Amino acid sequence: MKIIVLAKHAPDPQSEVGIASDGKSLSLGTAVFDINDWDRYAVEEAIRIKEKIGGEVLVVGVGKNCDDTLRKCLAMGADRAIKIPFDGGIDAYQIAEVIAEAIKNEKFDMIFAGLMSQDVNNALVGVLLAGMLNLPFATAVTAIDIKDKTVRIKREIEGGYQEESELPMPCLLTIQSGINEPRYVSVMGIKKAKTKEMKEVKLEPKSKKVEVVKMYLPPVKKAEMITGDPDQVASKVIAILKERGLVG
Amino acid sequence: MKVFAIAEHRFGELNPLSIELLNLANKLGESNAVVIGKDVSKFAEELAKFAEKVWKIEDASLENYTPDLYVDVLLQLINREKPDVVLVGNTAQGVEFAPYLAVKLGYPIVTDVVAVNTANGFVVSRYVMQGKIMVDLKVSTPCVLTIRQGAFKEGAQKSGKVLDAGIKPSKPSARKFIGYVQPEVGEVDISKAEIIVAVGRGIEDAANIPLAEELAQALGGVVAGSRPVIDSGWLPKDRQVGISGKIVKPKLYLALGISGAFQHVMGMKDSELIIAVNKDPEAPIFGVAHYGIVGNIFDVVPTLLDKLKAKK
Known part of the structure; x- marks a missing residue:
């Protein structure tokens, strides 16, 4: 079983993020970067399948600075990595296009991608790639069961329901968070990762599908803020609850 | 057009x-x-x-x-x-x-x-x-x-x-639909609770869930969570608030360390009273909450608990 996993090196949206002076891009000076959270589950799932039935896990990263994330995947147990040093922005077509080109000579049974990226939240690259490669696909996958050349999946839909489907291989799955419990990287894993192959493939996209006009802070109504030390804050909260008859 | x-x-x-x-x-x-x-x-x-x-x-x-x-x-x-x-x-x-x-x-x-x-x-x-x-x-x-x-x-x-439209599929589907899987049913139905203490990634560890449970108990409510908490297995799936979990409309929704991703907000925005505690002043949860507290839940919650207990 050979599985290709797409892994993005992405800023944590809960760290401090702003808008750059051009008004068209993010300012991420102090943001914490790591493997995109959904991709962490995708990598773990691929490694678990390999450990169970054998095979190979190839991770693909896009971006000039994605080495840390690719090394992390190798340390988790992936076998080799392809780095495409292209800094794409919000245009997911471009990302999918360079990935399609980079893996065109790779034979594979499945491609896994995270459901979406934690920074741009497009939820596009995986399915666009499935379209470019004419692969059967499923998104928001929460369970995977492999039988010969077919894969039985569950995928998350609304209201706590799941949909169960069966796909032939090769296919592409986008992975929902919570599908497994991703492992921590071990010291042994980090040592082993140093001996694993990380191949750089220089590619540029041919198409441009969207153009950023501007970025700005969303207009939001703000909550009434309760300020003070914890003691004052707690007293004010209790007063609000009391007023509404929620505490005695 | x-x-x-x-x-x-x-x-x-x-x-x-x-x-x-x-x-x-x-x-x-x-x-x-x-x-x-x-x-x-x-x-x-x-x-x-x-x-x-x-x-x-x-x-x-x-x-x-x-x-x-x-x-x-x-x-x-x-x-x-x-x-x-x-x-x-x-x-x-x-x-x-x-x-x-x-x-x-x-x-x-x-x-x-x-x-x-x-x-x-x-x-x-x-x-x-x-x-x-x-x-x-x-x-x-x-x-x-x-x-x-x-x-x-x-x-x-x-x-x-x-x-x-006079259109028919040109070939059979490669992906075969098998069926729908019903939501898991747990011991507590959070969609019926009047008071919910909801925890998000800010709760940091499974070991801190009892703090939220203690607060919920003091308020006469139940504990629920946002996706990261459910994904980590700190709370069961039937406690998840959001589009892919449950839609809740309690009298009080106390959001502790929840950033306020859209998929969560759609599950709780119609609550009668929303109070959010988050250390990130830019957290989108403050756009939906009635009252907001920028701070550490581990400072705010124990103090709140002490005061609630002192009242009894």
Whole structure:
């Protein structure tokens, strides 16, 4: 079983993020970067399948600075990595296009991608790639069961329901968070990762599908803020609850 | 401008987001609804109240949604009728098949759109960074857009005509639909609780869940959580608040360390009183809460607990 996993090196949206002076891009000076959270589950799932039935896990990263994330995947147990040093922005077509080109000579049974990226939240690259490669696909996958050349999946839909489907291989799955419990990287894993192959493939996209006009802070109504030390804050909260008859 | 809105239905119910797509379609130009299934006459009549035309695509093989067949029949219709814009709901179903459809059409696609402005080219708005930042994108038409629930609630009434598109799938689906899996049923139904103490990633560790439980108990409520807490296995799946979990409307929703991703907010925004505690002053949860506290939940909650206990 050979599985290709797409892994993005992405800023944590809960760290401090702003808008750059051009008004068209993010300012991420102090943001914490790591493997995109959904991709962490995708990598773990691929490694678990390999450990169970054998095979190979190839991770693909896009971006000039994605080495840390690719090394992390190798340390988790992936076998080799392809780095495409292209800094794409919000245009997911471009990302999918360079990935399609980079893996065109790779034979594979499945491609896994995270459901979406934690920074741009497009939820596009995986399915666009499935379209470019004419692969059967499923998104928001929460369970995977492999039988010969077919894969039985569950995928998350609304209201706590799941949909169960069966796909032939090769296919592409986008992975929902919570599908497994991703492992921590071990010291042994980090040592082993140093001996694993990380191949750089220089590619540029041919198409441009969207153009950023501007970025700005969303207009939001703000909550009434309760300020003070914890003691004052707690007293004010209790007063609000009391007023509404929620505490005695 | 000719606009196609792809309707969605499941379990015999039309998704109300389908009407919201038509609200946007009517704003942009000629509204066309498209509804796909085994027998969709009932849905087509409902959609005709909001659309100039409703295209029915019916076949026994379309009884349950599969992305393969949806893309197959939509490609046939779109290549024939040539709309300028194709609108799809940003749902588990819509955001699954729409990108594939866009690739096959060679159209650009933007997901999770909340605004469309045609004053200066075709410009769409969406959030990035899980709600913290908004971006305006210029897109060429024809294009595919997936639309966020609740963004286009108001619109015109129409009395359109229902047309049979005369389209059948050209081949069987590679992906086979097996069935739906019911939600897990737990010991507590959070959708019936009057007071909810909800925890998010800010709770940091499973070891801190009892702190939230203690607070819930002191308030006479139950503990629920956002996706990261459920994903980590710190609370069972039936305690998840959000689009993919439960929709709750308690008298009090106390959000502890929840950033406020859209998928969570849609599950709790109609609560009567929302108080949020988060250390990030820019957290989107403060956009939906009535009262906000910027601070560490491990400072605020124990103090609150002490005061609640002292009252008894």
